[in-house]
Amino acid sequence: MSVILVFLLVIAGFAGWWLSHQRLTAKPWLEQGLAGDFVGLDRSALPTAKIGLGVFLAVVGCLFSLFTSAYFMRMGLSDWRPLPLPRLLWLNTGVLVLSSIALQCAVVAARNGQIDMVRLGLATAGLTALAFLIGQLMAWRQMTDDGYLLSSNPANSFFYLITGMHGLHILGGLVGLGRTTVGAWNGARPERLRLGVELCAMYWHFLLLVWLAIFALLAGWAATFIDICRQLLT
Amino acid sequence: MVDITPADGIPPAEVAEVELYHPHSWWTKYVFSQDAKVIAIQYSATATGIGLVALVLSWLMRLQLGFPGTFDFITPEAYYQFITMHGMIMVIYLLTALFLGGFGNYLIPLMVGARDMVFPYVNMLSYWIYLLAVLVLVSSFFAPGGPTGAGWTLYPPQAIMSGTPGGQDWGIILMLSSLILFIIGFTMGGLNYVVTVLQGRTRGMTMMRLPLTVWGIFTATVMALLAFPALFVACVMMLLDRALGTSFFMPAISEMGEQLQHNGGSPILFQHLFWFFGHPEVYIVALPAFGIVSDLISTHARKNIFGYRMMVWAIVGIGALSFVVWAHHMYVSGMDPYFGFFFATTTLIIAVPTAIKVYNWVLTLWRGDIHLTVPMLFALAFIVTFVNGGLTGLFLGNVVVDVPLSDTMFVVAHFHMVMGVAPILVVFGAIYHWYPKVTGRMLDEMLGRFHFWVTFLGAYLIFFPMHYLGLMGVPRRYAELTDMTIMTESAHHLNSFISIMAFIVGFAQMVFLFNLIWSIRHGREAGGNPWRATTLEWQTPHTPPTHGNFGKDLPIVYRWPYDYSVPGAKEDFIPQNMPGTFGPSREPA
Numbered sequence: 001m002s003v004i005l006v007f008l009l010v011i012a013g014f015a016g017w018w019l020s021h022q023r024l025t026a027k028p029w030l031e032q033g034l035a036g037d038f039v040g041l042d043r044s045a046l047p048t049a050k051i052g053l054g055v056f057l058a059v060v061g062c063l064f065s066l067f068t069s070a071y072f073m074r075m076g077l078s079d080w081r082p083l084p085l086p087r088l089l090w091l092n093t094g095v096l097v098l099s100s101i102a103l104q105c106a107v108v109a110a111r112n113g114q115i116d117m118v119r120l121g122l123a124t125a126g127l128t129a130l131a132f133l134i135g136q137l138m139a140w141r142q143m144t145d146d147g148y149l150l151s152s153n154p155a156n157s158f159f160y161l162i163t164g165m166h167g168l169h170i171l172g173g174l175v176g177l178g179r180t181t182v183g184a185w186n187g188a189r190p191e192r193l194r195l196g197v198e199l200c201a202m203y204w205h206f207l208l209l210v211w212l213a214i215f216a217l218l219a220g221w222a223a224t225f226i227d228i229c230r231q232l233l234t
Numbered sequence: 235m236v237d238i239t240p241a242d243g244i245p246p247a248e249v250a251e252v253e254l255y256h257p258h259s260w261w262t263k264y265v266f267s268q269d270a271k272v273i274a275i276q277y278s279a280t281a282t283g284i285g286l287v288a289l290v291l292s293w294l295m296r297l298q299l300g301f302p303g304t305f306d307f308i309t310p311e312a313y314y315q316f317i318t319m320h321g322m323i324m325v326i327y328l329l330t331a332l333f334l335g336g337f338g339n340y341l342i343p344l345m346v347g348a349r350d351m352v353f354p355y356v357n358m359l360s361y362w363i364y365l366l367a368v369l370v371l372v373s374s375f376f377a378p379g380g381p382t383g384a385g386w387t388l389y390p391p392q393a394i395m396s397g398t399p400g401g402q403d404w405g406i407i408l409m410l411s412s413l414i415l416f417i418i419g420f421t422m423g424g425l426n427y428v429v430t431v432l433q434g435r436t437r438g439m440t441m442m443r444l445p446l447t448v449w450g451i452f453t454a455t456v457m458a459l460l461a462f463p464a465l466f467v468a469c470v471m472m473l474l475d476r477a478l479g480t481s482f483f484m485p486a487i488s489e490m491g492e493q494l495q496h497n498g499g500s501p502i503l504f505q506h507l508f509w510f511f512g513h514p515e516v517y518i519v520a521l522p523a524f525g526i527v528s529d530l531i532s533t534h535a536r537k538n539i540f541g542y543r544m545m546v547w548a549i550v551g552i553g554a555l556s557f558v559v560w561a562h563h564m565y566v567s568g569m570d571p572y573f574g575f576f577f578a579t580t581t582l583i584i585a586v587p588t589a590i591k592v593y594n595w596v597l598t599l600w601r602g603d604i605h606l607t608v609p610m611l612f613a614l615a616f617i618v619t620f621v622n623g624g625l626t627g628l629f630l631g632n633v634v635v636d637v638p639l640s641d642t643m644f645v646v647a648h649f650h651m652v653m654g655v656a657p658i659l660v661v662f663g664a665i666y667h668w669y670p671k672v673t674g675r676m677l678d679e680m681l682g683r684f685h686f687w688v689t690f691l692g693a694y695l696i697f698f699p700m701h702y703l704g705l706m707g708v709p710r711r712y713a714e715l716t717d718m719t720i721m722t723e724s725a726h727h728l729n730s731f732i733s734i735m736a737f738i739v740g741f742a743q744m745v746f747l748f749n750l751i752w753s754i755r756h757g758r759e760a761g762g763n764p765w766r767a768t769t770l771e772w773q774t775p776h777t778p779p780t781h782g783n784f785g786k787d788l789p790i791v792y793r794w795p796y797d798y799s800v801p802g803a804k805e806d807f808i809p810q811n812m813p814g815t816f817g818p819s820r821e822p823a
Contacts, residue, residue: 079498
């Protein structure tokens with residue numbers, strides 16, 4: 001359970017930092033008047049939707065940290081046989097990176113008010129994300145063709161489970177991306193469009209990060225890395 | 235007192251207007267409503283409905299335990315199904331949903347001075363997914379093989395084997411699906427509760443001016459958002475084990491002489507995941523109760539809460555600590571003694587912030603102008619019950635004491651006292667307290683007092699004797715206790731007595747339900763602020779509050795929520811939104 005504890009420690013650090021800015025040592029019983037005029041005590045200047053997405057990403061991060069924790073605990077048992085990952089996953093990784101880059105371009109374009117570039121960026125991001133999902137399905141197909149079935153070994157089970165869960169999150173993101181894209185074509189208000197694009201980009205970058213982490217995990221590099229760390233510590 | 239109004243006068247409230255959704259039809263106003271208050275009532279009604287099912291299940295269990303062999307229809311299988319569904323419903327579908335979905339939805343926007351939750355549409359979805367989860371759960375009663383009988387902890391491997399009711403039928407699949415739905419729905423609601431507290435606060439409402447109710451619900455929601463994913467992961471993996479034959483949790487195992495296809499999985503892994511959710515869950519239920527009870531005591535004792543800062547720190551501290559104690563539920567699963575030592579230590583440390591809270595409640599009461607209203611009675615009963623249940627927690631937190639007691643009725647008594655009866659008493663107190671705001675009428679006082687005394691004394695008569703049964707060695711989880719040497723005649727008598735009390739207490743809840751329904755039309759008119767309370771929900775222009783809560787202008791907050799009996803003030807309470815400086819002039823130390 002160490003992975004999830006480390007993740008929660010990061011969250012706790014963030015929460016602690018935020019709380020430390022809320023004048024937790026104030027004596028509210030002695031203060032009358034508009035205390036909200038102290039700088040930074042009111043709501044954050046960030047758009048509410050961004051904070052909402054941030055909280056949601058913390059939950060998603062928690063979910064994948066728990067899968068990772070379970071992976072490491074299950075890996076220690078005797079019947080674990082690591083599986084060779086299909087090379088297609090490298091291509092998929094590249095496609096997902098492209099998707100993120102395209103959205104980042106869309107963000108820049110939205111800030112500069114270039115609506116055409118926004119549309120191009122959104123469309124590219126959507127298509128590449130779709131390509132990623134199809135690529136993942138093809139990778140699953142390759143695995144099953146090679147005889148690595150879901151239930152034949154826990155390493156396989158975790159592979160399908162974790163990649164599937166990540167794919168579902170991308171799929172959910174595509175719904176949001178689709179709505180933003182439709183808005184970009186139907187002439188949504190610029191500030192609204194910009195917020196939508198930024199939210200999509202935030203979600204995409206996060207899921208890319210998650211993908212890189214689970215790719216490292218499934219390929220076995222994460223375990224090797226932890227072993228090295230452990231050796232350094234002892 | 236320090237006046238911290240800025241010198242250049244009060245700037246206009248520049249709080250951005252929330253884009254309120256305005257309902258156009260009866261359907262969007264009362265059914266598919268995006269108004270947090272309507273959603274709160276929907277959540278509460280659904281939770282109460284499914285809670286009644288759990289109440290009936292507890293009666294059936296007590297019939298079997300109190301009068302073994304009398305009722306043929308309660309087979310051992312049925313008993314296990316009752317026990318499982320009772321536990322799961324009470325902990326998750328009733329208490330979690332009621333405190334966060336019910337009270338959270340109603341109170342957060344009103345108490346922080348917001349017009350509604352920040353994401354009303356998602357909030358609405360949250361309720362409908364919760365309802366779906368409840369329906370899936372209920373459907374398992376009608377599925378072939380009935381609901382699962384795996385115990386509310388659903389431990390594998392037994393949970394998905396044919397010896398357990400529902401293990402190889404629909405029961406366990408519906409249970410896991412329902413939990414997954416619940417978690418998805420809760421996450422949607424939880425995002426709202428957290429972000430509304432962060433971003434929806436009105437002008438002047440700093441975090442350190444929030445009523446403790448909001449602090450409790452806020453912290454509990456943050457914990458729930460981080461803890462429920464563990465249950466989600468456990469459910470998904472068990473579902474795969476059951477439906478697709480993977481071996482995440484299932485070891486190599488044979489059933490009736492036949493080798494199953496599972497191989498090498500780890501049941502302990504499930505226990506870690508389950509309790510990583512399960513222990514924070516205790517505080518997800520307790521923290522809102524802590525917060526609400528603080529407000530009830532302060533309001534009905536006409537005195538400011540003692541040690542507000544300490545109360546806030548204790549809430550946050552308990553929330554953080556509760557994530558590093560989970561393995562104390564697994565002492566009997568076998569673990570490295572050093573781990574046991576670590577988890578025993580963290581468990582006992584939680585007693586410190588909890589004790590701080592109890593002392594502060596008692597010190598708030600000290601020399602207060604105590605009004606023994608029904609909400610206050612429930613709040614006082616909560617303190618007693620919580621201390622009682624908490625003390626037995628200190629017993630069970632120690633490995634050497636826990637191991638012999640773990641499988642006895644002592645544990646049943648402990649957790650029912652601390653996370654069953656205690657939070658439920660707060661739920662009742664809170665309903666008596668806020669019902670006038672929700673409906674505009676008071677609940678009937680006489681029925682309320684009857685309900686209180688029967689529930690409080692009755693619950694003690696049910697659960698206190700269980701401690702003695704546990705110390706005698708009477709095991710929990712057993713459907714049949716007749717032929718055991720432990721079960722002396724007096725133990726049997728005690729069991730029958732407990733069962734009769736369970737029926738009486740259950741009956742008192744029917745009186746309460748009658749009161750809830752009857753008072754909507756026939757209760758005494760309450761007015762806007764019957765308890766003369768300071769917090770914002772009592773200052774709304776309309777009672778019950780209309781869509782948008784606060785009329786044309788949002789309130790501006792000038793003080794903390796506990797200005798009761800301030801010397802020099804005209805009344806014995808000063809609402810949070812009343813400007814001006816009161817009290818003897820005093821510089822902060």
